Amino acid sequence: MANVKAHLAQLQSIADANGGNRAHGTSGYQASLDYVKAQLDAAGFTTAVQQFDDGGAGGANLIADWPSGDSAHVVMAGAHLDSVQAGPGVNDDGSGTAGILETALAVSRAGLKPAKHLRFAWWGAEENGMVGSRSYANGLSPADRSSIDTYLNFDMIGSPNPGYFTYRQDPALDALFHDWFAARGIATEQDFEGDGRSDHAPFQDAGIRVGGLFSGADYIKTADQAAKWGGTAGQAFDACYHAACDTSANIDDTALGRMTDAIAHALWTLSADGS
Secondary structure, eight states, X not given: OHHHHHHHXXXXXXXXXXXXXXXXXXXXXXXXXXXXHHHHHHTTOEEEEEEEEETTEEEEEEEEEOSOSEEEEEEEEEEEOOBOTTSOOIIIXXXXXXXXXXXXXXXXXXXXXXXXXXXXXXXXXXXXXXHHHHHHHHTOOHHHHHHEEEEEEESOOOOSSXXXXXXXXXXXXXXXXXXXXXXXXXXXXXXXXXXXXXTHHHHHHTTOOEEEEEOOOSSBOOHHHHHHHOSOTTSBSOTTTTXXXXXXXXXXXXXXXXXXXXXXXXXXXXHHSOO
């Protein structure tokens, strides 16, 4: 958690130094990409910056491959790197960005030799309509598309009034996360709020199985959910969603830690076996 929080502090500092945000086409976005890329390059990943254009502004995705595992069977994890113009986007989606970055660095520290190939992605211009991830997914050759066994998406995993939501599109991936949380006495619900609203959608449209985790955005926490998870019923999971107050103070550390641990569990499990 200390490492994840340090990444979030860096993203907050980048926004502070660049007009208060890290949005598509801005210096804050470029500085965010440079920070993540430098971490991955130093850890031994093979990184690539993929350029695209949206709204007359240049955008970029960052792709990082761990040099091990069967490249015909890829397990991929992604999060969007951009914020909205209104604020620094520390939960949306600095939390997912930091969670998968620290998981990638843990892969490096462990010298992991997975059976399947691990790939991580940080998407640009998600807030403009999943532009970066759609550019990537639509640009895959048939062979490259068929090589991706699984895409996992992590968009908002540290909401301050958190829920524990699993993507329901693939039953086996849903069960993988559900069972991990259940073993720790944490109830989950299948996600409906995030349908079609994040970077898993282009992969699902391309016929790739998708899964992921979500801690909630602007929907309102019910009394039943507050009884299961704590927090405050009748308030949004993230009252600072797409607002200037989505700062480093807008994070629930417990949810962020649990979600990041679940990400690591899923990637270790999926890359080690034939599922």
